[in-house]
Amino acid sequence: MVHARTPEAESLLTPAEVATMFRVDPKTVTRWAKAGKxxxxxxxxxxxxxxxxxxxxxxxxVPLQRSGQ
Incomplete structure (x- = not known):
């Protein structure tokens, strides 16, 4: 059985959905992930x-805060 990494169920987006939001190519979203953005x-x-x-x-x-969310 697979459990979520966070206590609440978090909504996840595909690269295509993220690309649509930013009006960029899905490959750009993948590059952002590889760059740590x-x-x-x-x-x-x-x-x-x-x-x-x-x-x-x-x-x-908004600047991302990794801790304390």
């Missing part, structure tokens, strides 16, 4: 997913 979560199938809260914070220009 976004935290990616890997599915069992190896696909990347992104936390909606983190994506919206980046979209709004």
């Amino acid at each position: 976004l935290t990616s979560i890997r599915t069992l199938g190896g696909h990347r997913r992104y936390r909606e809260t983190e994506v919206r914070a980046l979209l709004g220009g």
